[in-house]
Every structure is written in structure tokens, then in C-alpha cells.
Amino acid sequence: MKVSNSGNEAGKTFVLERNGDQAVLGIQKGRLVFANYRFQIDGEEFILKDNAVNSLLYFCVDGTAFGKKLRIEENWDEEIEVKVDGRKAALMKPNTISLEATIVMDEEVAGDWMLFSLTCLMYFMFMIYKDETDIIESIFDGLEE
Numbered sequence: 210m211k212v213s214n215s216g217n218e219a220g221k222t223f224v225l226e227r228n229g230d231q232a233v234l235g236i237q238k239g240r241l242v243f244a245n246y247r248f249q250i251d252g253e254e255f256i257l258k259d260n261a262v263n264s265l266l267y268f269c270v271d272g273t274a275f276g277k278k279l280r281i282e283e284n285w286d287e288e289i290e291v292k293v294d295g296r297k298a299a300l301m302k303p304n305t306i307s308l309e310a311t312i313v314m315d316e317e318v319a320g321d322w323m324l325f326s327l328t329c330l331m332y333f334m335f336m337i338y339k340d341e342t343d344i345i346e347s348i349f350d351g352l353e354e
Contacts, residue, residue, distance in 0.1 A: 223333045225326045232326030
């Protein structure tokens with residue numbers, strides 16, 4: 210579900226609920242180029258960040274939560290890989306026609322509320338990234354004409 214959070218950009222925060230537990234992910238206010246993502250779960254808040262080098266070319270977010278090193282990045286097939294401590298743990302395959310996606314997770318991700326919710330919610334951040342880069346590309350295309 211889309212929700213509001215005073216510390217995040219309007220319309221760019223989402224929540225996932227399961228058995229009364231909530232996980233919230235949104236884009237923190239105040240960005241110029243690169244985004245900080247506020248991930249709130251189990252009374253904790255973690256900040257994940259666009260990778261300043263890779264995010265210019267494709268979606269790439271790095272961070273740490275509950276001692277796990279996380280990287281969520283787009284691959285050459287325009288799928289999103291979720292890596293935990295350097296190991297691929299999940300793969301999101303966006304449907305180019307609809308807003309749906311297929312998510313394939315290993316047992317570690319599926320059984321870990323933090324990893325499961327972050328993987329699911331990060332898909333919405335990827336969709337925002339794609340929309341914003343499409344707008345920027347169309348601006349540059351217009352300048353070239």
C-alpha cells in the first residue's frame with residue numbers, strides 16, 4: 210500500500226503488512242540526484258543509498274540492515290537482483306506490459322521478514338527510478354532535436 214511519511218517525498222513511500230507487522234520503504238526528502246531510501250521495520254530504521262557510480266547507468270542500491278550487507282541492482286536483462294552478503298538471494302522480473310513482477314526468492318529471503326519485505330517493497334522504488342530516468346531521457350532527447 211502507498212502511505213505518507215513526513216520524512217519522505219510525497220507519494221514515494223510504501224508499506225507491507227503481515228500478521229500485524231509492518232515494513233515501510235520510502236525515498237527520503239532532500240535528494241538532488243541520488244536517493245536515500247528509508248527502510249523501517251521492527252522499530253528500527255535503516256538507510257540504503259543509490260550507488261553513486263552505478264546508479265547513473267542502472268538501478269543500484271546499497272546498504273546494511275540487521276548486520277546484512279545488501280545490494281539491489283538491475284542486471285543486463287532488466288531484472289533486479291537482490292544480493293545478501295554478496296550472494297544472489299532473490300530475482301525480480303518486471304513485466305514490461307503491466308506493473309506486475311515475478312519474484313523468485315531463495316529460502317533465506319522467503320523466511321526472513323526483513324529480507325522478504327525489503328525485496329517486495331524495493332520493486333516500487335525500481336518503478337519510480339524507471340519513471341524518473343524515462344523523464345530525464347526524454348528531456349535530453351528533446352534538447353538534441
